[in-house]
Every structure is written in structure tokens, then in C-alpha cells.
Amino acid sequence: LVEAAKILAGRNVKFELVLAGDGELRSAIERLIADYQLQSFIKITGWISSAQVREHLQASRVMVLPSFAEGLPVVIMEAMSLKRPVISTYIAGIPELIIPNQNGWLVPAGDVGMLADAMQASIAMDSVQLEKMGEAAYLSVIERHDIDTEVKKMADFFKSN
Template sequence: MNFELILAGDGEMRQEIETLIKQYALQNQIKITGWISSNAVRQHILDAQLLVLPSFAEGLPVVIMEAMALKRPVISTYIAGIPELVKHGENGWLCVAGDVESLAITIQQALLTPLNQLQKMGEIAHEHAVARHHIDTEAAKLAQLMQS
């Protein structure tokens, strides 16, 4: 299967991940960026066909909203506020947190999805993000709450 995976960021598992990348000879398919600026994150999202955030503990992840606003479908997990953003099969996919097999199957499904369908899912993601999480809408809600 032909793919390129960019792991944006850094963390305590980096050494282990780098070892696995070498062990499975995936240096041409998987890159780890280390810490990068928000502009670089944005550019990586724009360069990608989709975003994967397999999280255990997120509230309402900004990077998911950012990817959706940039018309990218998302793969994430059924935790906290993520299912409010990602609608399985509509604007992305959801899998079980901590279930590596579920994540692998979901990523494989996304990689086998035709590009025009990924683009349509990205459009739906964008519409959802703008309708429910636009900065002006959220600021107005916050202002109204503070005035109450």
C-alpha cells in the first residue's frame, strides 16, 4: 500500500517509534517532524489527504477543528467531544481508543477511499466546522454567557 505518514510533534515514545520505523524499513513512508510551529502544522495538514489523531484524552481538539476547517477528513477516537466533531463515515472515521487493530483497519479503509470521496468528506468536514465552531459564533456565545 502506497502512503506517506507525517508524525508531527515529539514525545517520550519517539525513540521507540524510530526503532520500529527502521525495523520495518518504513523510512521512506514515515517521517517524524519533532516540534514544529503552528504554521508548519497547518502546512502539513494542507499537504495531507487526511488527519489522524488517535487520542486517549482530548476534550475538543483544536487540531481536529483546524483540519476540518482546511477541508480534510479526520480519523480519531470515540472519546470526549471528538464524536461531536467527527461523524463516522460522513466527515471522517472514528475508532476505539487504545485498540491498535481498530485504528489500523480504519486507516487502511481511509487509504482505500477514492480521492474524490475524501475530498467530499473534507467539504462536509469544513461545513460542519464552520457551522458549529467558527470563531465569530463561539465569541458571540461566550459574550452572551458572560452577560447573563
């Protein structure tokens, strides 16, 4: 993600990237940000609450999760439920959620150039089109991953066995 930000900065794209969370890679990420002189583009929040994550998602244009190994990330569903398009990778269950150019963007895992291109496309997109993508994200996640629907499916499954 930091590598993609470096590409965007090199293209003179104006953006702000908020990295939410904390972990063992934080110091390495901070060094990379400093080495690439991206401090004016990237902010690291450290650990934040679920409510703060929602606030950041609501304040953003899109959510970016360039995963190498995920199942079905709840944070993607949370972003979509807040009407935010998502940029992520063709990994595990993620393509079940994201329909490219309809409710987000999918890129091959590890393809920094394509990730930067998707990020730039989301930045350049006019607000009306971005809102349409966000609405499509919302509709797809509530239709396919509504908690009441999922509980009913599980109950029906156990009743039938």
C-alpha cells in the first residue's frame, strides 16, 4: 500500500491515506513512509475502536485492503455497508463481495502498479459516479450478507440435518 502511495505521489496525485491499526510491522511501515517522504500523504492512526474505524470509513472516498491472505474480511463488508466502494485483491472470498467497476476494484495481490491505478481511478472519479458505486456496494452487501438472512440460513441448515 505504501509502495502504491509512492507511485501516486510520483504522479503528483493529491491524496490522503489513513492506515488504521497497529502491529509488529508499524515501525517498518513508518520507516518506509519516511524513506519515500510520504509523511504529508499517509497518516497511521495506531489502534482505534470500531466506532473510530467507522468514522474513518465514513470520511473516506474508498476503503483499500490489498490483502495477500484473507478469508472474507468483515472490514470490507463494513465499508460496503457504509456505502464506500472497496479496492482489494483477488484473494479467497473477496471476489464474492466486490464486482469490479460496479462496487469497487479488484487487483492481483502484489501488483503495486495496478493497485496504484485503482487508487488513482477512485480519486479521479466524480462524486456522482463514486456515490453510485457506494450505493451498489451497500445493496450487494445487505442482499448477500445481512445478519438476519445468514442466521436464518444457518437455522434452516441445522433443522434439515
